[in-house]
Amino acid sequence: MSDAYYLHLTDRLRDLIQDPEAFEDDRLPSERVLAERFHTTRVTLRQALAQLEGEGRIHRSNRRGWFVSPPRLDYDPTRDAGFNDYVKAQGRRPRTEVLLTDTRPHPPAAEALGLPLDRSFHHIRRRRFVDDRAVLCESLWVVPERAPQLLEGDFTGSLWGQLRERWGLTLAHRSLRLYSEAIHAREAEALGVAAGTAGLSVRRTIFDEQRRPVEYDEEHWLHNALCIAVELENSV
Structure with missing residues (x-):
């Protein structure tokens, strides 16, 4: 079918998913059912679904x-707020x-x-959920001298x-690198998505108040799971 129909179908699906009562448990019907409902081919339907996935409207x-x-x-x-704290603060379940x-x-x-290789x-290595949906796979690398016997602790918090x-320890100095990524197979399997799914990578290095290295984090987020929101104030 023409590109015009694919765009028209995308608009119709976009309107449909905005109805909170359109689907049970937010699950769309199968591709076969949707193709029959909209009198289209599976190829055209998948084009429309891929467009909506790219917009973050469906996953x-x-x-x-x-x-x-x-x-x-x-x-x-x-911010220093932990995952559980900021998820709960937004009325969600971590x-x-x-x-x-x-x-x-x-x-x-x-x-x-800045340490020897x-x-x-x-x-x-942790998998984190919001409202029972896996949204983040992370690896945390901590300098053993800063935290002896660390691995004996509970890491769900x-x-x-x-x-x-x-x-x-005071986590006084941090640097961040954020960039889009195609999620690799290992993280994709942990998150229950296909390898190559769009994601957001966060790399964080942390030093204490004495500028001693403490921690390096690697976070792999699903791209449609979050909005980066940073508040800044100008000093007068």
Whole structure:
């Protein structure tokens, strides 16, 4: 069919998903049902669905189908608030699963923190959920000297809170790098999406008040899960 029909179909689907009662549990009908409903081919339908996915209006879950995307989470990467705190503050339900803990070298962390490339780190890999949807897969790399016996703790809550309470660390100096990415296979599997799905990468390096290296974080977010929101004030 023509590009004009594909754009027309996209508009019709966009209007449809704005109706909160159109679908049960926010799940769209199967592609076969939608194609029959709109008298179109699966190829044209997928063009329209891909357009809406790119806009962040719908998302696809492996082996489950298409869903209307929930409202984006406002996320300020410069704040000290933990994931659980800022998710709850927006009336949403957070949950965390710890996927792996170990101690080993990670050259990107060493390079970012100005340490020898063969330096070992305490590593914590987590999957985080908002309203039962996996939205973030993260790896945290902590300098062992800053937090001995770190891996004996509970990591379903705030790691920053543990570093403050157990070792008296002040996370005083941070740098951030944010960029769009195609989510790699490992993170895609953890998030239940196809490899190559659009995502947002956040890289964070953290030093204490003495400028000692503390932590390097790698976050992989689904692109339609959040809105970067940073408030700034000009000093007079």
